[in-house]
């Protein structure tokens with residue numbers, strides 16, 4: 001089962017949920033935590049894994065043999081990302097804009113474009129007290145998160161439970177990380193900003209046809225609009241976590257919730273059981 005942990009808004013407690021869920025179920029199920037928030041991975045701060053493997057991630061960018069180029073402009077025309085410009089006597093390539101799609105080399109009429117690998121980040125994996133751990137890191141100044149997310153997801157071993165920590169928002173990196181999940185947990189807070197971004201996140205996961213449930217973090221502040229929205233949209237609120245200075249204190253020290261307050265482990269196990277029930281029900285519904 002693949003469970004992604006996402007949130008429309010940053011800072012709602014995604015990391016807290018992903019790490020505590022992984023640690024809660026590790027004694028009952030094989031569990032792998034994939035931190036796909038590659039622009040700012042921080043699950044390692046809490047799980048402190050021993051990293052045993054590191055692999056650079058490259059994307060193919062074009063290299064033009066200008067001795068044979070006719071400067072026809074076809075490559076610039078087909079590049080959807082404006083990563084190539086052709087002047088009467090020169091071809092300019094902007095590697096930072098290139099998505100490595102290969103269209104220019106495929107469509108160059110003279111076949112004078114080859115591809116060279118450009119390093120954009122790294123994928124590291126290891127283990128943390130029984131949790132298999134993988135995360136990706138996008139190199140500073142790079143903008144192409146999806147290729148690194150794909151590499152992180154390739155490490156999913158297909159055994160037990162895979163938990164994917166997704167970057168905040170609803171853009172391409174989120175879609176890349178969430179797609180193929182069996183369930184998506186949406187972590188939010190009971191504020192107008194939390195609700196606004198939750199609505200966008202729900203639209204995204206529904207578009208991907210992935211069932212979702214909400215975790216309401218920092219309850220006790222804000223209003224009841226998130227609850228009203230979830231009730232109207234028939235989205236289950238699977239766990240509530242109160243605004244609590246002790247939880248904030250643990251988080252600021254890099255201690256997971258279930259390690260600092262072990263009484264929370266039962267709540268995360270119940271959360272896991274509810275997710276499994278929803279996924280199984282949906283699976284049997286699909287088969288019928």
Ligand code: SF4
Nearest residue numbers: 069071072073075108
């Ligand atoms: S499409 Fe090929 S031949 Fe035409 S300008 Fe680009 S590299 Fe040169």
Ligand code: SF4
Nearest residue numbers: 079098099101102104
């Ligand atoms: S590989 Fe794709 S994105 Fe990169 S320059 Fe060629 S057409 Fe543009």
